[in-house]
Amino acid sequence: MQTLYRRLLRLMPRLGVQVTDLGPGTAVVSRRGRRARIPLGPGADLLVRDDGRYSVSDAGKDTWLVLGGKARTAAGPAPEWTGVPLGDTGARLLLDRRADADERRIQLAAAEYLCAQHVAAMLELYGVNCVFDVGANTGQYARRLRRLGYTGRIVSFEPTADAFARLSKAARNDPDWQVHHCGLGREDTVTSIHTGWKTMNSLLPPSDYGRDRYRRFATTRTEEIEIRRLDGVMEQALAGIEEPRPYLKMDTQGYDLEVFAGAGARIADFVGLQSEVAVLRLYEGSPPMSEAVAAYEAEGFEITGMYPVTREAATGRVVEFDCVMMRAKAAPATD
Incomplete structure (x- = not known):
C-alpha cells in the first residue's frame, strides 16, 4: 500500500x-x-x-x-x-x-593564492577596517578582498584615465568602496606617467633589464596625472570610522617607497602593509628589495609573508616578491 x-x-x-x-x-x-x-x-x-x-x-x-x-x-x-x-x-x-x-607557472599561481589567503587572515587577525588600495588599476585587488570575505572600507587610488573608468564601474554598487582619480607620492604635484603597459604603468622609465624582459616597454605614451601625499588624504578616507585600523597595500611599479614617504608621521596609524619589492629591478630609480624592506622595518613593520610575483623561466630567479608586513605591537591581545 x-x-x-x-x-x-x-x-x-x-x-x-x-x-x-x-x-x-x-x-x-x-x-x-x-x-x-x-x-x-x-x-x-x-x-x-x-x-x-x-x-x-x-x-x-x-x-x-x-x-x-x-x-x-x-x-x-x-x-x-x-x-x-x-x-x-x-x-x-x-x-x-x-x-x-610547467613548474614555474603552477608555483606562481599557488603563491598568488596563498598571498591572498594570508592577507585576508591578517586583516581579520588585526581587525583592519580600512584598506588603502594604492595602484588599484581596475580594482582586481579590492574585488579579491571582497571574495575572501573582507567587509570593511576600501579606498582605491588609480591615476590613469582608462583604468580609473573601469575601477569606478567596479566599485559602483559597493557603498563602502571609495575610488580616487589620483596617484600617491612624496609630494602633491602634477606629473607624467608611462602608460600602455597594461597593469605595469609606471611613473618611472623601464630599466635595461625591464626592456629586455618585456616587449611592452618598447613603446610608450605618457599621461598627465595628479599626485597626492598619503597623509593629506587620510582624514577623508577614514571619516566615519570610529576606531580606524588601516592597512596599506601598494602596487605602483617601483614607486612604493615614494607612496610610503608621503604618509609622513601618519604611517604610525597603519597596522600593516603590503608592497611589491624588487629583486631584479624593472624600472630605473626603483629601490632594491633590501632598501625597501629596511625602510618598512624602521617604522615598526615586520615580515609575515613573502610570495614570488614573477620568476625568470630560463634561470628560476625571482624578479619581484609581494611582501606582507604587520606591526606586531598592534596585534590584539590573547588570553
Whole structure:
C-alpha cells in the first residue's frame, strides 16, 4: 500500500513539477527541466540538469570535480585531475596531472593564492577596517578582498584615465568602496606617467633589464596625472570610522617607497602593509628589495609573508616578491 508521501510524488508531474526521488523520505522538486542523479561514490550523489552539460571526474579519495560542457569540449586533450592533500590540514589541491610540466607557472599561481589567503587572515587577525588600495588599476585587488570575505572600507587610488573608468564601474554598487582619480607620492604635484603597459604603468622609465624582459616597454605614451601625499588624504578616507585600523597595500611599479614617504608621521596609524619589492629591478630609480624592506622595518613593520610575483623561466630567479608586513605591537591581545 502506497504512503501519502509516494502518492504526492506521483501527482506532482501532472502539475508540471519535476520530482527526483533521492531515497526514503528525500526528493528534489523543480519547476523546469529534468534532473539526473549521478552517483559519485558511497554516500554521495550529484544532482544535475539532465541535458548532458556536466561531467564528473574522480580526483582522489572523497573528491570529485564537476565540469561544465564548455570545459569538456575545449580544444586539446581532456584534463587528468588528481587531488593532492595539503599536509594534515584536510584541504586538497586539485591539479591536472600534466601540470608538473610547467613548474614555474603552477608555483606562481599557488603563491598568488596563498598571498591572498594570508592577507585576508591578517586583516581579520588585526581587525583592519580600512584598506588603502594604492595602484588599484581596475580594482582586481579590492574585488579579491571582497571574495575572501573582507567587509570593511576600501579606498582605491588609480591615476590613469582608462583604468580609473573601469575601477569606478567596479566599485559602483559597493557603498563602502571609495575610488580616487589620483596617484600617491612624496609630494602633491602634477606629473607624467608611462602608460600602455597594461597593469605595469609606471611613473618611472623601464630599466635595461625591464626592456629586455618585456616587449611592452618598447613603446610608450605618457599621461598627465595628479599626485597626492598619503597623509593629506587620510582624514577623508577614514571619516566615519570610529576606531580606524588601516592597512596599506601598494602596487605602483617601483614607486612604493615614494607612496610610503608621503604618509609622513601618519604611517604610525597603519597596522600593516603590503608592497611589491624588487629583486631584479624593472624600472630605473626603483629601490632594491633590501632598501625597501629596511625602510618598512624602521617604522615598526615586520615580515609575515613573502610570495614570488614573477620568476625568470630560463634561470628560476625571482624578479619581484609581494611582501606582507604587520606591526606586531598592534596585534590584539590573547588570553
